[in-house]
Amino acid sequence: MNQLEKKEYVLQPKRFKLGCLSIFMIFVTGFMIMAAIQSYQEQSTSQALLFGAGALLFIVIAFFFIKKALNKNPMLVITDEGFYDYTTVNSLSDKMIPWSAVEKIETKYQFGEPYASIYLKHPDEILADTKQSQKLIAKVNSNLDAGHINIMLQNLARITPNQAIYLINETFEEYKENHAARNR
Structure with missing residues (x-):
């Protein structure tokens, strides 16, 4: 790119x-x-x-x-630098999660619906300035063998949850490739 x-x-x-x-x-x-x-x-x-x-x-x-x-806000914004999650009541809203802070992304399922489970490299640092409830949810998620941030995708318009997961993964992989190329 x-x-x-x-x-x-x-x-x-x-x-x-x-x-x-x-x-x-x-x-x-x-x-x-x-x-x-x-x-x-x-x-x-x-x-x-x-x-x-x-x-x-x-x-x-x-x-x-x-x-x-x-609300006219989107549910999810994915950029070259990271993502904004507005999908749940306890989502991080206007806090961009940079790709550099993401360790891995997995597809998980809840009631047969796929969602993106985001594992952070250093969750305490990334979530330091968030609400206490958001920190608690991230800790509970990680204790339940899920990522620190779980992006629910079943209510997105004009895109299936699997397509959204593909976009998230594709953008994350491109970030890692570009970042690795810059560091050579």
């Missing part, structure tokens, strides 16, 4: 799908709230708390889907 050519892949979300999921989650939340009220009236406090907690979880997820559907 010519040194003057800069690659940038801006991957957008499936906004309609996210909107539909939001509406579905809101309906489920409504049913869970009704079930919690019914359980409370029947003197089943533990069941009411369970439904209430479920409703709270579903409304948080619905809020995330609504935010992603209405």
